[in-house]
Amino acid sequence: MMKPIRNLFDAQRRHFAQGGKFERFHPLFEATESFFFIPGLSTQSDAHVRDSLDLKRFMSFVILALMPCLCFGIYNVGYQSLMASGKYPALLPAVISGLQTVLPLIIVSYTVGFFWEILFAIIRKKEISEGFLVTGLLFPLTLPPTIPLWQVAVGISFGVVIGKEVFGGTGRNILNPALCGRVFLFFAYPMRMSGDAVWTVVSDKTADALSGATPLAVAALTPSGETVETALTSANYPIETLCLGLYPGSVGATSVLACLIGATLLIVVGIASYRTIIGGVIGVLAVGYLLNLLASETSMAWLSLNPWHHLVMGGFAFGIIFMATDPVSSPGMNASKWIYGFAIGALTVLIRVFNPAYAEGVMLAIIFMNLFAPLLDYFVIWQRLRKRLANV
Amino acid sequence: MITVKTPKGCKLKIAGKPSLDLDRLATPASVAMLPARIPFVKPRLKVKIGDRVKIGTPLFEDKRRPAIQFGSPGGGVVDEICFGPRRIIKAIVIRLDDNEEHVQFTSLTAQDIEAATRDDLIKAMQDGGVWPFIKALPFRDIANPEEPVPGIFVNLGASEPFLPQSQVYLRNATDLFESGINLLRKLTPHVYVTRPPGKAPVVKALKHLITHTCKGAYPVDDPGVQLYHSKKSSDENRSWYIDGQDLLHLARFFETGRYPIERIMVSGGNLAHANKHFITRTGIPLATLGGCHDGQAAAGARFIVGGLFRGYTSEIDSYMGFYENALTLIAEGDEKEAFGFMRPGYGKPSSSNTFLSVYNPSDIKTDCGMHGERRACINCGFCVNVCPVDILPQFTYKCVRADEVEESLANGLLDCVECSLCTYVCPSKIELCARFKQAKEAYYKELT
Numbered sequence: 060m061m062k063p064i065r066n067l068f069d070a071q072r073r074h075f076a077q078g079g080k081f082e083r084f085h086p087l088f089e090a091t092e093s094f095f096f097i098p099g100l101s102t103q104s105d106a107h108v109r110d111s112l113d114l115k116r117f118m119s120f121v122i123l124a125l126m127p128c129l130c131f132g133i134y135n136v137g138y139q140s141l142m143a144s145g146k147y148p149a150l151l152p153a154v155i156s157g158l159q160t161v162l163p164l165i166i167v168s169y170t171v172g173f174f175w176e177i178l179f180a181i182i183r184k185k186e187i188s189e190g191f192l193v194t195g196l197l198f199p200l201t202l203p204p205t206i207p208l209w210q211v212a213v214g215i216s217f218g219v220v221i222g223k224e225v226f227g228g229t230g231r232n233i234l235n236p237a238l239c240g241r242v243f244l245f246f247a248y249p250m251r252m253s254g255d256a257v258w259t260v261v262s263d264k265t266a267d268a269l270s271g272a273t274p275l276a277v278a279a280l281t282p283s284g285e286t287v288e289t290a291l292t293s294a295n296y297p298i299e300t301l302c303l304g305l306y307p308g309s310v311g312a313t314s315v316l317a318c319l320i321g322a323t324l325l326i327v328v329g330i331a332s333y334r335t336i337i338g339g340v341i342g343v344l345a346v347g348y349l350l351n352l353l354a355s356e357t358s359m360a361w362l363s364l365n366p367w368h369h370l371v372m373g374g375f376a377f378g379i380i381f382m383a384t385d386p387v388s389s390p391g392m393n394a395s396k397w398i399y400g401f402a403i404g405a406l407t408v409l410i411r412v413f414n415p416a417y418a419e420g421v422m423l424a425i426i427f428m429n430l431f432a433p434l435l436d437y438f439v440i441w442q443r444l445r446k447r448l449a450n451v
Numbered sequence: 452m453i454t455v456k457t458p459k460g461c462k463l464k465i466a467g468k469p470s471l472d473l474d475r476l477a478t479p480a481s482v483a484m485l486p487a488r489i490p491f492v493k494p495r496l497k498v499k500i501g502d503r504v505k506i507g508t509p510l511f512e513d514k515r516r517p518a519i520q521f522g523s524p525g526g527g528v529v530d531e532i533c534f535g536p537r538r539i540i541k542a543i544v545i546r547l548d549d550n551e552e553h554v555q556f557t558s559l560t561a562q563d564i565e566a567a568t569r570d571d572l573i574k575a576m577q578d579g580g581v582w583p584f585i586k587a588l589p590f591r592d593i594a595n596p597e598e599p600v601p602g603i604f605v606n607l608g609a610s611e612p613f614l615p616q617s618q619v620y621l622r623n624a625t626d627l628f629e630s631g632i633n634l635l636r637k638l639t640p641h642v643y644v645t646r647p648p649g650k651a652p653v654v655k656a657l658k659h660l661i662t663h664t665c666k667g668a669y670p671v672d673d674p675g676v677q678l679y680h681s682k683k684s685s686d687e688n689r690s691w692y693i694d695g696q697d698l699l700h701l702a703r704f705f706e707t708g709r710y711p712i713e714r715i716m717v718s719g720g721n722l723a724h725a726n727k728h729f730i731t732r733t734g735i736p737l738a739t740l741g742g743c744h745d746g747q748a749a750a751g752a753r754f755i756v757g758g759l760f761r762g763y764t765s766e767i768d769s770y771m772g773f774y775e776n777a778l779t780l781i782a783e784g785d786e787k788e789a790f791g792f793m794r795p796g797y798g799k800p801s802s803s804n805t806f807l808s809v810y811n812p813s814d815i816k817t818d819c820g821m822h823g824e825r826r827a828c829i830n831c832g833f834c835v836n837v838c839p840v841d842i843l844p845q846f847t848y849k850c851v852r853a854d855e856v857e858e859s860l861a862n863g864l865l866d867c868v869e870c871s872l873c874t875y876v877c878p879s880k881i882e883l884c885a886r887f888k889q890a891k892e893a894y895y896k897e898l899t
């Protein structure tokens with residue numbers, strides 16, 4: 060079955076080799092070929108044997124782990140859209156409606172992103188890194204489903220070019236590129252990224268559309284004297300719904316359950332660091348309980364919220380599991396990962412509570428901690444090297 | 452007793468493990484000495500083609516320290532001297548006589564050794580061509596007798612897949628081993644013997660000599676790892692070490708007064724013709740050592756001399772070097788594989804959990820494929836998880852690349868035991884260890 064494909068590549072290779080007419084496009088050829096075939100290189104120096112794991116498989120696992128979020132997201136987007144249009148959200152129509160909304164986002168994200176990747180690979184005469192496979196999928200999953208496609212294009216371009224390529228490409232970037240694109244959109248087009256209307260696609264404009272506020276918005280608007288829990292419940296967001304994720308929100312980040320399935324896979328295969336994730340959870344709970352102590356009768360309703368709610372609201376689960384664990388933009392040392400995760404959790408809650416304008420605190424928290432990751436590592440390494448007996 | 456544990460390291464399940472059986476190989480028509488395979492040495496030839504040599508006749512000496520001689524592995528005629536690029540001496544080939552002669556060095560009994568001075572012993576070993584068996588950390592060059600010796604590690608381990616096992620070469624040789632230890636004690640009072648991980652029965656007889664035990668996987672029994680985990684101060688960094696089998700050669704040299712040529716070698720790997728130990732002699736042609744069946748090597752096999760992680764690739768018509776006792780044959784692994792990154796991989800070796808092979812209880816066929824392409828470092832930390840001496844390879848690599856010598860040293864560059872595990876696990880296929888070796892070498896050249 061693979062033979063004809065093999066032959067096709069072999070026949071075309073000379074055009075892309077040095078001196079061939081498409082020499083410049085060699086990275087593209089290489090990337091396409093290596094998608095189909097692990098190249099037959101053997102070791103030339105250093106150890107004779109190598110682990111079977113390569114970056115492509117590494118990244119494939121992240122994509123695999125994102126599948127529950129993606130599938131659920133598609134269903135949820137369709138479900139909310141049908142509900143808002145006053146239709147009965149049966150499974151199949153919901154999935155079809157969801158696909159109509161979500162697929163274009165993903166296709167635009169991948170196409171535009173790949174355009175930049177290829178362009179930079181050609182300019183730099185370097186291979187195309189697999190890291191983008193993940194970025195290209197992560198990015199649309201964090202967006203509101205109503206986002207116009209041109210903004211998807213602008214966002215991913217910003218993420219790839221400014222978030223990654225200006226630093227020198229995958230491995231050298233300080234910030235998580237997908238998040239970078241997302242945050243850029245958030246600040247550049249605030250109207251499109253917040254408010255109650257953006258989270259649900261309403262196809263039938265004539266119908267008496269009612270789109271609900273997101274749980275975070277409900278929580279932020281809870282008047283003092285009332286508890287967030289009751290506000291959520293009366294807005295029809297009991298904690299079970301929040302866990303399951305069947306509520307209006309960004310495309311793929313609403314379901315804590317789907318995120319947890321992904322997290323389990325990533326932790327079991329050892330690709331995401333459990334330290335960052337658990338650190339994040341501890342951070343949220345610690346600060347959440349601390350705020351509880353500050354709460355009084357008249358204070359903001361946020362302060363007295365049971366911290367476990369923070370874990371299941373908004374994009375925290377998605378962010379800490381899929382964005383914060385990106386190895387390139389997170390610190391490398393185990394100790395720094397705990398601190399990094401903890402700080403992300405803590406900041407998420409603080410931003411949510413004290414700056415309701417940026418309800419989606421987790422994104423800003425991660426980007427902020429991305430910046431500090433090298434510093435955390437610096438101190439942890441310094442501590443560690445001090446303990447070494449000198450050998451010079 | 453010091454126990455060294457490395458919780459890190461990776462479990463390697465490589466197919467083609469040699470058995471503990473021991474067979475005798477027939478004497479080949481010629482043997483050779485490979486000066487180019489002896490690290491750091493600058494050979495000055497002492498023979499020319501056509502010269503008659505005995506076993507032990509000096510073939511060359513080290514220009515850096517001319518007292519150090521390298522003896523002939525056979526008696527006969529110098530048949531060929533092969534030069535490589537920049538006139539490095541690749542091989543000195545000796546065609547063997549039917550009745551080989553020996554150079555007679557003085558033989559010493561235990562009492563003689565006890566009575567001899569340190570300098571006399573060193574001189575005898577240098578003249579007899581056995582001094583080079585003793586090496587010095589951290590650069591792994593031949594030990595310099597003029598330098599102070601903080602201690603000598605005797606390495607009985609062979610956790611790198613497929614080196615000769617101490618339980619094979621120590622059979623019937625425990626007394627010899629003990630006289631070897633007494634010999635080393637004349638060089639320094641601090642002689643350390645590391646018991647290999649596992650339960651080797653012969654080593655029990657030497658229990659009173661053992662100072663270090665270890666738990667863990669390759670390369671936990673390496674002298675560098677032992678030193679790193681047991682040293683009390685930086686003064687011990689320049690400790691010496693010797694392989695357990697080579698210590699037997701030293702002892703035999705003094706017992707018989709002859710240059711010791713007998714070796715226990717091993718042939719392994721899933722493409723080897725016979726996976727077991729052999730009694731043979733130093734410098735034999737590779738083809739003799741189980742690599743070939745009726746003169747034919749298995750198709751697509753790579754001949755690896757000296758171990759899968761630290762050895763070198765050799766031509767089939769070459770010979771075993773001075774230090775090397777292991778030949779491993781595995782597939783070159785240069786075939787393309789369709790949709791390789793999506794396969795479940797029950798039969799793919801990996802130290803990660805990303806292949807179903809984690810659940811595969813048997814040894815797995817391993818080849819020399821890269822299994823992926825070179826990419827930028829993604830800071831995944833896999834290399835940190837396997838380094839036996841707590842180096843942070845990804846950060847050290849950056850220092851080394853930036854030529855930051857001080858910084859690299861502070862990161863523990865010289866503690867690196869050159870085990871290549873970091874290179875093995877790196878999903879971005881970065882050759883970290885090779886770079887560290889280069890950097891160490893460059894620094895060493897600067898020092899000397």
Ligand code: SF4
Nearest residue numbers: 838867868870871873
């Ligand atoms: S740095 Fe790499 S080669 Fe050196 S000891 Fe550590 S794992 Fe082995």
Ligand code: SF4
Nearest residue numbers: 828829831832834877
């Ligand atoms: S294993 Fe390779 S990619 Fe991962 S941190 Fe080490 S050097 Fe970087």
